[in-house]
Amino acid sequence: MEKITENITVDVKAECDVCVCGGGVAGIAAALAARRAGADVLLLEKSYILGGLATAGIVTIYLPLCDGFGNQVSFGIAEELLKLSVKYGAEVGLPEEWKNENPASVRAKAGRYQVRFNPHLFAIAAEQLLLSEGVRILYGTYACKTVSEEGRITHIITENKSGRNAVKIKKSVIDTTGDADICRLAGEKTRSHEKGNLLAAWYYYISDISNGDYKLNMLGFADIPDEQKTKEFFDNQLENGKRYSGLSGEELSLMIQNSHEKILSDIQKKRASGKPGLFPVTIPTTPQIRMTACLVGNTVLDCSAPFVNFDDSIGIVSDWRKKGPCYCIPFSCLYGKSVRNLITAGRCISVTDDMWDITRVIPDCAVTGQAAGQAAAMTSDFSSLDVRELQAALKENGVKLFF
Ligand SMILES: Cc1cc2nc3c(=O)[nH]c(=O)nc-3n(C[C@H](O)[C@H](O)[C@H](O)COP(=O)(O)OP(=O)(O)OC[C@H]3O[C@@H](n4cnc5c(N)ncnc54)[C@H](O)[C@@H]3O)c2cc1C
Structure with missing residues (x-):
């Protein structure tokens, strides 16, 4: 194939503590958590709407925060976004039994803790929430290249209507592109989904x-x-x-x-x-694709071990496909071995193909997004972050970490 060399100098037009690349559910949760932890956050989104597959892909079922037997397992921003998704009206709202402090037996009879939202109202509500909390959003902006020095990303190169520019990274980068794009660009190890x-x-x-x-x-x-x-x-x-x-x-x-x-x-x-x-x-304005590429991180989580407490757990998710199994997500499946200030969340965290089908769904993306955002505000070297400090912050913000 014919090749040419692109050799251009770009303006460093923006800077931030934490750059969130991708404004799907994982990116929304990550941006919110990082901002609430005190970081100056810039969110880059290549389309002109927040929510990714959940809104532009019109996948409008916020799958359960519970185990199917009436016990809630996912909390924090995952629950906040579920409620936000139906703030301006629901296509199918929460069963009454989940609105009050009912025992598990009553809640289980009413079905799972999930809702069906309207994609347009959820996208607008999410945008309003992020802006009100001080997250800066740059729409129509593709994160298309990374520049690194000594194992850290120093700049993200962006492309939008203003042309090609750079964002200076003062602390860390969160890959919430859904496809591990930033990991791949930065030279972190990734893999693709086997079956497609x-x-x-x-x-x-x-x-x-x-x-x-x-x-x-x-x-x-x-x-x-x-x-x-x-x-x-x-x-x-x-x-x-x-x-x-x-x-x-x-x-x-x-x-x-x-x-x-x-x-x-x-x-x-x-x-x-x-x-x-x-x-x-x-109709969808983004391809409705479920699993493409993910990080190969320090831990590759599989689904053979439900109900296992990992020392570095950052939250719990359920299996949307059947009642019962629930999983702790270890922090070590959010970051890799090569790039010190890069973390992932959402449908591109480090998991096996079987587990992928569980962790890719909306509530799970919010759980990992919150953890990634919180951690990104705390460090520019994820492998040396004190996980106890991260867990304490997550717990303070409503997250349940262990069974
Ligand atoms: C057909 C289908 C049905 C599904 N059904 C359900 C369901 O019923 N319930 C459920 O909970 N889940 C369902 N899912 C899964 C779920 O919707 C997604 O996996 C989840 O929303 C993914 O969130 P995310 O934030 O990780 O990624 P995405 O939603 O993919 O968000 C990634 C965002 O990053 C942006 N982006 C990508 N690359 C770049 C870049 N380089 N620079 C800037 N921005 C970038 C994208 O535009 C997008 O907004 C379904 C998925 C599909 C495809």
Whole structure:
């Protein structure tokens, strides 16, 4: 392939203590936690909306904060964002039983501690919250390169409407791109998801404008474990199980084009079968891709050990797919071995492929985001951070760390 060398000098247009790269749920939680811990925080987001997959990807189910038996396990910012997501109205709100101090037996009967939010209202509420707390947000801004010195990122090179510029890093960087982009750019060890992703084409429609019947159509199922796959899974599987890695611009473009085609044919099918007045009202503006690349960190968390207390736990998450199993997340699966002031959160932390399907969901992204943000405000060398101090700060901010 022909190659050219890009050799440009850029202006250092901004500086911050903590630079959060990616404004999905993990980035929102991370920015909030870092700011509340006293850091000057700049959040870079390549699109023009906060929330990532949860909003631009219209994945609007805030999965559970509980174990399925009425016991809440995820707290802190994970719970705060769940409530924020429905602050201006919910598509499906919290069961009454979860609003009060009811015993687990009562809560369990009412279902899990989860909600369905409206993507637009959640994005606006999150933006208002971050701005009110003093987080600076730079939209339309791609974090496209890192500059390092002696094992630390000193600058993030950005690209936006103003051109190519640099952000000076005074303390640390949080990779909440969902795809471990910053880790890869900085030379930290990453790996890609082995199987790749099935096509998804979730969209909202209104089936009859006169009566306002408004629905989320979840076209394309999650790649649940084989033993949980039912006939419904295979009936709802698009493109005969074709898979996408999500790691190339060309492939992602093809993926979103294919999802558009599926949305259109689904609409036409529904119109032909008794809903002639059906219109789509929201389609995804980002590829609905679940697992692409993640950090290979100091710990690679797997799902063989539910209910294990790790010494360096930063929070607890449940398994959204079934009642019961819950997992402590160790701090050591948020950072790697090479870049001292870089930490991850959200769907690109260091886990096995099986665990990935658990930790990638919205509440888990908020749990790891809060921990990453808190830690980023405290140090510019994650491997030498006193985990007890981090845990004390998280506990003070409402997080439950151990079983
Ligand atoms: C089809 C589908 C269905 C799902 N269903 C559910 C569900 O029902 N409930 C649930 O809880 N979870 C669900 N998930 C998973 C969940 O939505 C996501 O995994 C989670 O929201 C990821 O959050 P994140 O912040 O880690 O990453 P993302 O949401 O991917 O956010 C990353 C953000 O970073 C930005 N970004 C990326 N690269 C850069 C860069 N270089 N510079 C600047 N910005 C950048 C992106 O624009 C984006 O805003 C689903 C996912 C999919 C795809």
